Amino acid sequence: MSPPGPRTARRPSGGPPGRRRPGLAARARRSALPLASLLLFLALWQLAAAGGTWSETLVPPPAKVWDAFVDVSTTHDGVRGYNGTTLVEHLGISLRRIxxxxxxxxxAGVLLGLLMGTVGPLRSLFEPWITFLRTLPPLAYFSLLVIWLGINEEPKVTLLAVAAFPPVAVSTTTAVAAVPRSLVEAARALGASRRDVVRDVVLPSALPETLTGIRLAVGVAYSSLVAAELVNGLPGIGGMVKDAANYNNTPVVLVGIIAIGVSGLIIDGLLLRLERAAVPWRGRT
Structure with missing residues (x-):
């Protein structure tokens, strides 16, 4: 019987503890930095409000904005939320519109981007118009949409669609046009049809940039939200901000702005997770 060989230390299934602790520390630091910046911002805000340079109508203290948040989120003194609608309901209606x-x-942007990226004449035909739309601020054509479509939901939805269309169309067109010719030619040499090439080569190659364009499009739609709800925007978070601004109700305006910003951060984070799940190879090839 041969003597036993030297024993080797077995690693725990979770990996070496020396690597786990730095990971936890790094995550803690990443969480602490945003929290610290938020606390610093609140402290500077409180100092600016307490300094007396501006009146509370212009710069209300954080406590007053918190009170406004509670008021528009609940029923108080027989009044439900803001204009009979709670903050969550205002935000939900706006999110449905978006x-x-x-x-x-x-x-529409993905479809036209695929066509423009694969058919050269179509790109020459539509690209100037997409650039024209992309450079227009939403308020420039919102009044025209109201004249054409009335003051109900149609102009709001149309404005958000027109605002979201150019970033996706541009990113998809660029991504499709940048697909390596060698991959396309290799697929055709193996007998792939044009449809197979688009499905198996073009779409996977263009997907990362297309998803980036979708994130940009959602951001542009969010930035156009208040403009979309300028006319007959109640209920809606942008309409709430506009209506409160008409009465110099700064705390409610700030509540609406914060609600739009926080919900936008959450949605962008969800889109980023979707992008990582859909294109795990991005940055590794």
Whole structure:
């Protein structure tokens, strides 16, 4: 019987503890930095409000904005939320408008981007018009949409769709046009049809940039939200901000702005997670 060989230390299944601790420390630091910046911002805000340089109508203290948040989120003194609608309901209505309008613009942008990226004459035909739309601020054509479509939901949804369309169209067109010719030619040499090439080569190659364009499109739609709800925007978070501004109700205006910003951060984070799940090879090839 041969003597036993030298024993080797077995690593725990979770990996070496020396690597785990730095990971936890790094995550803690990443969480602490945003929290520290938020606390610093609140402290500077409180100092600016307490300094007396501006009146509370212009710069209300954080406590007053918190009170406004509680008021518009609940029923108080027989009044439900703001204008009979709570903050969550205002935000939900606006998010539905964004989902529908931006969804239409994104779908149209992806489809036209694929066509423009694969058919050269179409790119020459439509690219100047897309650039024209991309450079227009939403307020420049919102009044025209109101004249054409009335003051109900149609102009709001159309404005968000038009705002979301150019970023997706441009990013998809650029991504499709940048697909390596060698991959396309290799697929055709193996007997792939044009449809197979688009499905198996062009779409996977263009998907990372297209998803980036979708994130940009959602951001543009969010930045156009208040403009979309300028007319007959109540209920809606942008309409709430506009209506409160008419009465110099700065705390409610700030509540609406913070709600738009926080919900936008959450949605962008979800889109980023979707991008990482859909294109895990990005940055590794």
């Amino acid at each position: 989902a529908f309008g931006a969804g239409l613009g994104i779908a």
